[in-house]
Amino acid sequence: MTHPSAEIGMPLAEVDTPALLLDLDAFGRNLKRMADQAAKAGVRLRPHAKSHKCPVIARKQIEHGAVGVCVQKVSEAEAMVMGGVRDVLIANEIVGAPKLQRLAVLAREAHVMVCADDAGNVADLSEAATAFGVTLEVLVEVNVGADRCGVEPGEPALALAQLVAGSPGLRFSGLQAYHGAAQHLRGFDERRAAIAQAVEKARTTRDLLEKNGVACPLVTGAGTGTYQFEAASTVYHELQVGSYVFMDADYARNLGADGRPVREFEHSLFVYATVMSRPARDRAVCDAGLKASSVDSGMPQVYDLPDVAYVGASDEHGKLKLAGKHNTLAVGDKLLLIPGHCDPTVNLYDWYVGIRDNRVEALWPISARGPGI
Template structure:
């Protein structure tokens, strides 16, 4: 928590020079770009006749989840049970937990959450987990919705074959307290492939497998109303085969330096704008050619390309780390930056960067408009 910093930023709300006075480092959301991104994805989904089930792992923020629901989303996804609990406490529903919940302690929490959330569902892949969930739901006098998660190439989890999915579906049907809601398949490994056509071909293969699972379940007399998966990287063509009922898009609301290199349209044009930034200030510049800032590796997730400077430094400048607490701006031609210079930096990977902050400072036209808490920060449980 950083109450003093957040209080300072909150006090700047509505001030004409609020953005220039913001306490740093801070996570900042450009509301105009964010709202345009939300509206664009919602419009595409409507035009293509497919639903959106955005993934809250990207933002972990109830204020953003509400805006996605208001734009027409059929629900929100959560990567972990703790994330779902955090959003449910703010009234966000329906929620789909996109990873299996199998530990005894977590099953107890899941059943408690199911009692107070409309439209809660969780994915399953293991027979023993299905039995444990069925017994727990029955003991609580509940019905729990489950989706079969399928491995479509990432090998992180998911049943590997059509036959295994049908066998698991039959087991679910034997549990009076469980209801089979459909299937999930997330091809996470292909979302950041830079080439449009290569990504499209791999996505078709994943969708074809899910279509085969769906058809086999129905042939076995089992329901499969939902086929969910996909992501920002494959959003432009995952509707084409008619397999998916909804898309688990996440990064589209923010974008990041990693997605900057991914062609999301056939001609490579930018459909979504960078909306999420880390604001940092120069704190020292005693040498030619580089400056020190107040945002180091504790302010950025670093599992992708280097963060990119969007504003505040010469075009050829590069951002790097000067340790945990400090950043380094490498300046062209031996240049210098005055102490206090405000830099706007695009994070490498938006999802884990958000998890490093307690709140998002929302700005529009140079003014601080709101401070949104990140309720799911740290909820990796």
């Protein structure tokens, strides 16, 4: 883990770059707004910690009423439990003896749930649970439209749920029904239609299970792009929203019911960068490239300088195209960039530099960073 590039109390302008900044005021408003929305809809909040990878943030979400968090990896679950989180859903399949053993051991320390979509994997989960004398709570992941992991809705889900329910050391706890592909459909109606289908698949599967005597106490899913539809569905009990705490440039391209970009949550996460070269009238280069901001969902956007565009990323450089009056940008000037995609960008850093009133107020370790063993 690298040292943070800032000290508590330091003026923002002195923070060395590249750094991952968190605007603590905007972040706090995002926390509160989502908590309010969930409370209003009468659903539980289980934010996805894969976005922030930071137990400090997880604990703040829980202080705002979340029941716990979800994660994607055993290593993330370990980081959360070691950081004081008592309720963690691994919203993903966990495969292989080393990880299953760690999962079983972790279930001694906290309430841990995991997903499954394969009979052989259920047998392995059962073996690990019995070997370590724990009960693992298992959700069956259902493919509600993303065509990634998950068994098909209906009979295949029922069969796997029955297998889980009959396996020593396991308890069937419900359905994981997340539609990832729907999150970034740009149009409001597209997202609504995709989630209507997902809800229908989750509902019919739940009903089939209960008709067959398999209690299904939990249906969980949803993301920042669609959460209001799952919240209103009466089928989903929990929301697994992650990106809402930060908002990235990609999510900001989603359109609302009025056809305009959704501005429900604020950009609170920024890559702080320095202009390191100013070689031509219309060109500057900053020190934040591919190793400082993930470009899988598009380039980062320059914040609050409308005449400066981030047009190309190489490993350690960001190329800026300049127009109009902001041609005064000079070597040494610092910029705020809105990451294209927050999750993999956070994963490049070891620290959040929390900023309030233009000063460093907090340094939070990104202790679940990494590819996720």
